[in-house]
Every structure is written in C-alpha cells, then in structure tokens.
Amino acid sequence: MNLMAEILIQVVIAFLAGSLLLGLHRKIMARVQRRPGPPIIQYLLHSLKFFFKETSIPKTVSKPFYIGIVFILALIWIVGVIVGPVAHDSLLILFGVYAVYKIVEHNSGSSSGSPYGKLSCVRAVLSAATELPLFASIVFVYLVTGSMNIGEIIAYQSVHGSLVYTIPFAALMFFMLIITKSPYSPFAITKDKALISGFETEHFGLLRGFMHFSESIAWYVMLWVFLTIFFGPLNAVGYLIGMIVITFITGFINATTPILSPNHSVMTQITIGAFCFFATILMIFI
Amino acid sequence: MDFITLGGDLLGVIPLGDIVLYLTPFNLFLFAVLLGFTVLIAFSKPETQVEAAKFNTLGNSEVKVGEKEFRQRRFLSIICGIASAGAMITGDLFNFTLFMALVGILNIGIVSAVKQTSVLNSAFNYGLIAMMCSLPLFGGAAIILAATGTLSLEILSSMPANPMVVFGAVLMLIGILGESGVAPFFASKAEMFRTPGSPFIVIIHLSSLFIIVRAVEILLLVLW
Numbered sequence: 164m165n166l167m168a169e170i171l172i173q174v175v176i177a178f179l180a181g182s183l184l185l186g187l188h189r190k191i192m193a194r195v196q197r198r199p200g201p202p203i204i205q206y207l208l209h210s211l212k213f214f215f216k217e218t219s220i221p222k223t224v225s226k227p228f229y230i231g232i233v234f235i236l237a238l239i240w241i242v243g244v245i246v247g248p249v250a251h252d253s254l255l256i257l258f259g260v261y262a263v264y265k266i267v268e269h270n271s272g273s274s275s276g277s278p279y280g281k282l283s284c285v286r287a288v289l290s291a292a293t294e295l296p297l298f299a300s301i302v303f304v305y306l307v308t309g310s311m312n313i314g315e316i317i318a319y320q321s322v323h324g325s326l327v328y329t330i331p332f333a334a335l336m337f338f339m340l341i342i343t344k345s346p347y348s349p350f351a352i353t354k355d356k357a358l359i360s361g362f363e364t365e366h367f368g369l370l371r372g373f374m375h376f377s378e379s380i381a382w383y384v385m386l387w388v389f390l391t392i393f394f395g396p397l398n399a400v401g402y403l404i405g406m407i408v409i410t411f412i413t414g415f416i417n418a419t420t421p422i423l424s425p426n427h428s429v430m431t432q433i434t435i436g437a438f439c440f441f442a443t444i445l446m447i448f449i
Numbered sequence: 450m451d452f453i454t455l456g457g458d459l460l461g462v463i464p465l466g467d468i469v470l471y472l473t474p475f476n477l478f479l480f481a482v483l484l485g486f487t488v489l490i491a492f493s494k495p496e497t498q499v500e501a502a503k504f505n506t507l508g509n510s511e512v513k514v515g516e517k518e519f520r521q522r523r524f525l526s527i528i529c530g531i532a533s534a535g536a537m538i539t540g541d542l543f544n545f546t547l548f549m550a551l552v553g554i555l556n557i558g559i560v561s562a563v564k565q566t567s568v569l570n571s572a573f574n575y576g577l578i579a580m581m582c583s584l585p586l587f588g589g590a591a592i593i594l595a596a597t598g599t600l601s602l603e604i605l606s607s608m609p610a611n612p613m614v615v616f617g618a619v620l621m622l623i624g625i626l627g628e629s630g631v632a633p634f635f636a637s638k639a640e641m642f643r644t645p646g647s648p649f650i651v652i653i654h655l656s657s658l659f660i661i662v663r664a665v666e667i668l669l670l671v672l673w
Contacts, residue, residue, distance in 0.1 A: 223511070225496035225647045227489050235485070242478070253457045255475045255666060262658040263482055269654050273647040276496035281643065288639045288654060294631070298665060305669065311455050 173248050181379030182207035184410045191414030210375035218368030223276030233373045236267040240380040251314035272362030283361035286352045296336040296436030303333040317395045327393040332439035334393040345413040349420040350428045469540040479537040487530030490648045498645035514646045518562045522649045529555035533656035542600040546590045552656045553579040553628040563644045571640030578627045586624025592617035606670040625664045629657040
C-alpha cells in the first residue's frame with residue numbers, strides 16, 4: 164500500500180478507535196459509580212463539535228505558543244502513529260514523542276497566563292516522575308530482546324513468547340503510565356478538577372478540538388505500544404480485545420480511586436516504579 | 450550496541466574534524482523538535498500572568514516581563530535551545546557533557562533576572578545540585594576516556610564494557626540526573642516554573658527531558 168495512504172488510514176483508525184475507547188472509559192466509570200453515563204460515542208461527538216465552535220483567544224496569552232502548541236501536540240501523536248503502527252520503528256522515538264507530550268502539557272498551561280494553567284504547568288514538571296518508570300521499562304525490553312526496534316521485538320516474541328511472562332514488572336511499570344494518562348486517573352494531577360481543566364482550561368473551539376483529536380490518538384498509541392511490546396504478536400482482533408480490556412481496567416480503577424495530592428501521586432508512582440525496577444532486575448539477572 | 454539498532458537507519462554522518470554528527474530518525478526527531486521550539490521562542494512574546502485576586506478587592510494582579518528582562522531571557526533561551534539541539538546529534542561523549550553543562554548554566558540564567566524570591570531560591574538550590582553533579586558528569590566521561598582511549602560514541606559502541614567503563618557510565622548517569630534536574634532532583638527545580646515567561650521556561654523543561662532521552666541512547670551505546 165502507498166505509504167501516505169497507510170499513514171492516513173492509520174491516523175483515522177487511531178482517532179476513531181481512541182475516541183470510542185475514551186467514550187467507553189467514561190461509560191465504565193459511570194456504570195461503576197451507578198450512573199447511566201453518556202453514550203460511548205459522546206467523546207467522538209464532542210471532539211467533532213469543538214472543530215465547529217467559535218475560537219476565542221484570551222488577551223493575556225503568548226500567542227505563538229498558545230496556538231502553536233496545540234498543532235505540535237497533534238503533530239507529535241501523528242508521528243507516534245507513524246513510528247508505531249505504520250513503521251514499527253524505534254521505541255526510543257516513541258519515548259521522545261512522549262517527552263514532547265509532557266512539554267505540551269506544560270506549555271499549553273503556562274502560555275495562557277491563567278493561574279489554573281500555570282498550576283497545571285508546575286504540576287506537569289512534578290509529574291515528570293512518571294517518565295523514569297517508562298524509561299526503565301523500555302530499557303528492560305531492550306535488555307531482554309536486544310533491540311529497540313518494534314518490528315524486531317514482535318519477531319522476538321513470536322519465537323520466545325510474550326514479554327509479559329518474562330518481565331511482568333516492567334509491563335506493570337508501563338501500565339502505570341497508562342493509568343496516569345487515563346482520564347480521571349488518581350495520578351492525573353495536571354487535570355485535577357481543582358484546576359478546572361488544568362492545562363486545557365483556556366483553550367477553546369478549534370484549539371480544544373485539536374486537543375481532543377490528539378488525546379484520542381495518544382490513548383490509542385499508548386495502548387498499541389503496550390500490547391505490542393508485552394503481548395505481541397497480536398492480530399487486529401487481539402488488539403481490539405486488549406484495548407477494550409485495558410480501558411475497562413483503567414475505568415474501574417479511576418472510578419473507585421480519588422485523585423491523589425501532587426506529592427502523594429509522585430511518591431506513589433516512584434515507589435511502585437522502584438519496586439518494579441528492582442523486581443525486574445532480580446528476574447532478569449538471577 | 451550501535452546507532453542503527455537504537456535509533457533506526459543511519460541517514461547520514463557529518464564529520465567536522467574530530468566532531469562527528471550522526472543522523473538517525475531518532476536523533477533527527479529530537480533535533481528538529483528542539484530547533485522548532487527555538488524558532489518559536491525567537492518569535493514569541495511572554496504571556497501576562499494573571500494571579501489570584503488581590504486581598505480585600507475583586508481585582509486581579511497581572512505580572513508582566515519587562516522589556517530588558519525579556520531580551521536577556523530570550524537570548525539565553527535561544528542559546529539553550531541550540532545547545533540542547535547540539536546534544537541531540539553529537540557523536541562525541543565529551544561534547545555531550547559540555548552541552549549538558551551549558552544547558553544547566555543557561556537554565557539558571559534564564560530565571561536569574563526574575564524578581565520572585567521563591568523562584569530565585571529554587572534556582573539557587575538547583576544551581577547547587579547542578580554544580581555538584583558536574584563533577585560526576587565530567588569525571589565519568591574522563592574515566593571512560595581513560596579506560597578506553599576514546600570519546601567517540603561509534604568506537605565506544607563497538608567495544609565491550611569493562612568494569613571501569615561501567616563505573617564511568619554510572620557516574621555520568623548521576624551527573625546527568627543532577628544537571629538536568631529530573632527525579633529525584635526535580636523538587637529543586639519545580640518552583641522555577643512559577644515565573645511568567647512561558648516561551649522561556651518551556652525550554653528549561655524541554656532541554657532537561659530531551660537530554661535525558663538522549664542520555665539513554667548514549668549509555669546504552671557505551672554499555673552494550
């Protein structure tokens with residue numbers, strides 16, 4: 164297939180699947196909390212609706228960053244789709260994509276001039292603690308398989324079996340990242356409702372539409388990477404079931420867990436990360 | 450381990466005498482993002498930061514960055530962006546440590562003109578850690594040089610790691626963690642981000658994160 168066409172198809176799939184999974188996530192949370200909840204398609208409808216809403220720009224903003232950062236966010240997750248599902252390229256590039264995502268969280272909050280965005284920006288710096296477990300889990304995958312290339316990692320698993328059986332604690336570290344990035348997570352300190360919508364508070368209309376678009380793709384890409392490097396090789400049905408199961412688990416956790424304070428959130432993540440780190444070292448080297 | 454296994458196909462090499470730049474998709478991605486942000490910084494003006502309502506009134510207080518401070522911070526931010534971009538494609542261990550130290554100094558410089566005590570305190574604490582960590586950073590690189598006779602990442606990647614190289618790499622890791630101010634040192638740096646001037650503080654965060662991402666590649670090249 165033509166490369167451009169494949170990229171386009173994969174981006175559309177990522178957006179639609181990511182939106183529906185996030186809609187499912189809200190539905191599961193609502194049902195666990197004994198509410199009817201919105202329809203599963205609601206997140207997708209919201210995303211599309213924002214593209215047609217009026218866009219207003221506060222007078223306090225740093226304009227190039229306030230507008231540019233939203234398009235950068237969309238662009239980097241499209242790069243994530245190209246590196247992951249399309250090209251099966253290096254995991255390190257995906258780690259770089261995730262690092263830019265953190266920067267976008269940071270800058271979209273601070274560039275608005277809003278005190279809520281600013282607090283979210285400071286919390287984004289604190290929540291950088293989640294990068295270390297992600298980073299450690301990628302290095303462990305590399306140590307076991309001898310490659311950072313996603314295609315080669317899939318090939319390794321087709322011969323030796325899924326990595327989740329070899330390094331389950333590294334998978335748990337990666338799963339921590341997925342919980343952190345899921346909506347209403349106990350670790351989602353940058354989007355705490357005390358900060359209204361955190362770094363998204365001052366982005367309206369088309370700009371918010373792009374943010375929703377990017378978050379849908381981000382959710383899809385993170386689940387895809389997790390399933391691919393720990394449960395691979397999978398076919399389309401396997402991915403679909405895996406994504407629904409993970410969305411269900413994160414929805415259940417988020418529905419039953421209150422959001423933690425920033426310090427508790429960071430310390431919990433570091434503690435779990437450190438435990439998993441040493442447990443994985445023991446499993447690999449002993 | 451080599452560049453190709455870690456960062457994808459080698460797209461090109463730029464030899465500048467002893468300094469050789471390696472271009473893989475991974476390095477180019479980091480380099481392009483940093484340059485993109487640096488260009489945005491060059492054309493951006495800082496936001497007006499709205500603080501919570503003043504005591505006993507309904508008004509908000511607005512904090513702006515003065516013209517002179519703006520020019521100084523913009524200059525330092527652009528240099529920081531270029532230094533970080535250089536660290537992304539360099540193929541020399543010593544160049545990487547130099548860029549790293551430069552980024553640490555510039556991070557302090559970017560907030561040093563701010564007139565907020567909490568921000569200056571944070572910059573002071575971060576500065577202390579960065580200074581202390583420059584010893585293991587350069588010491589680690591020196592030990593690797595002494596143990597192998599080279600600082601070229603390409604040659605180091607093809608050599609087996611002996612215990613001295615592992616020791617040097619561990620020292621470097623400690624130095625990088627401290628210089629970039631990430632966990633467990635992030636607490637010293639977080640307050641620096643409260644200051645107004647979004648285009649300038651974004652480069653502080655971006656340079657720290659990307660240096661860590663590149664450091665992973667470098668440590669894997671040296672150790673495996």
